Amino acid sequence: MAKRDFYDVLGVQKGATAEELKKAYRKKAKELHPDRNHDNPDAESQFKEVNEAYDALKDPQKKAAYDRFGHAAFDGGMGGGPRPGGGAGQGDFASAFSDVFDDLFGDFMGGRGGGAGGRQRATRGSDLRYNLRVTLEEAHQGLQKTIKVPTSVQCSTCTGTGAEGGAEPTACPTCSGMGKVRAQQGFFTVERTCPTCGGIGQIIKNPCRACGGSGRVEKDRSLSVNIPAGVETGTRIRLAGEGEAGLRGGPTGDLYIFIEVEEHALFQRDGQSLFCLVPVSMTAAALGGDIEVPTIDGGRSRVKIPAGSQSGRQMRLRGKGMPALRGGGVGDMFIELAVETPVNLTSRQKELLKEFEKLGEDNNPESSSFFTKVKSFWDSMKS
Known part of the structure; x- marks a missing residue:
């Protein structure tokens, strides 16, 4: 049976560009893939025919030979190259098929890697978390605080390259800098992370002695942190670029500071409001009078107790509560009376x-x- 014209197989004109050929091949390969055509007994042979056609036309030299001699270019003696369907051509087929394999299963497998061929040059450093406890007074006033953060910083010996003397890494010989290797398992071509370079695509012949080739070293860093007035437990402060150093000169991660406000001996907080429970004698509650109460800023306020006050009665001190985070006013303070029954009577x-x-x-x-x-x-x- 005579072979069909390769251009007809792919459904393109003879003068089609490389991009048009690739687009047509992917479309046909998806349509005819055996896993999608269980009810079509000819799907596998048609799928192979599409791959054979694309394998011949994607290579400029093979395409030129085919345009001149037709199928005879690959029958031996005419084109001088290997046949598209066997021998050395299997490697080309595997490479071509990996494109459609990525399209068919890329979403399920997590998609392709970024950059050229999925190679991974430099890796961004991890974000770090630091838990910081502050007092209620500090949360009220705001403060500048110095903290020590254990982290990874760029190696000064190799300037982050990981190579001795700051030399540039070289392409991995196993994956040719791609970060992945391909292996054929039956009908499919499977792509795996390169075991030599771990997916980075580069190797270091002479690793830096100071960092062991990672381009970063462990170190405690002292950072000055501005804690704004009004922070609450759970407030998160982001310091961009103050996290872990990137691998092999990659960008630095961020540092996230999570605030925890300690409980206070006198005041209870509810958002911007403060509550203070003040015990008063039975006589003072019955007769009324003035008492002095503390405020969160360290001051004092005089409060008048009405005669006949009962336990649980509240009085408001406006503007004596907590400030809103990053502006927006100040809350109030509430005095709650607790009438005390006398004990140890004579x-x-x-x-x-x-x-x-x-x-x-x-x-x-x-x-x-x-x-x-x-x-x-x-x-x-x-x-």
Whole structure:
């Protein structure tokens, strides 16, 4: 059976460009791939025919020979080159088929690598995390703080190249700088990370003694960090370029500082609001008066307690809370009263309280109201 014209097989004109040939080949290969045509018994032979045609036409020398002599160029003696379907041509077929293999399965396998042929030259350094604890006072005021961060920095001996004397790395002989090697397994060509260079595409003949060829060394760095006023637990501060140094001269990662605000002995925080629980004596709550309370800035504020105040009563001090992060005003501070029952009474104090109790029938409205309701409840249950 006579072979079909290679241009007809790919569905292109004789003067098609290399890009047009490649585009047509990929389209045909996808359409005729055996894994997609289980119900077509001729799919495999048609798929091989497409690969044979593209293998001949993608090479300028083979294409010129085919344009001049037709199929006879590959039958021996005319073109001088190997046949597209066998011998040395299998390597070319594998290379050509890997293109369509990437298109068919690239998404599932994670896609192609970036750069020329997926090669990986320099690697970006990792981002680092630093947990920083600050006091509530520091969170209120903001501060400049120096921290020590253990990280990897660029090797000064080789200037990050990883090679002794700062020499440039050379292309890996195993993968020719591609970072990947291809192996044929039956009908498929499988691409794997190069075992020699680990996917970098380069090797260092004389590794730097200071860094062992990595281009970076471990070192503690001192950094001055600006903590803005108003930070809360969970606030994240990003310092660009202050993370781990890149591999083989790659860009540096970032440093992320996570803030944790310590609990305070006097104040509880809720966003921009501060709460302070202030104990007051029974006498002060009953008679009323003035008390001094602390504020987060280290100052004092005088608060007037109304006569007859009960536990839980709150009073607001405007503008005495926490500032909003990066501007936006200041919150308020709330004073909450906790009326303290006297303890360790003397005999005389007990006598005075008993006397007060006898005279104070109308001094406890809450209690009177409660027990009136209780009596009503019991009476209703009896009836």
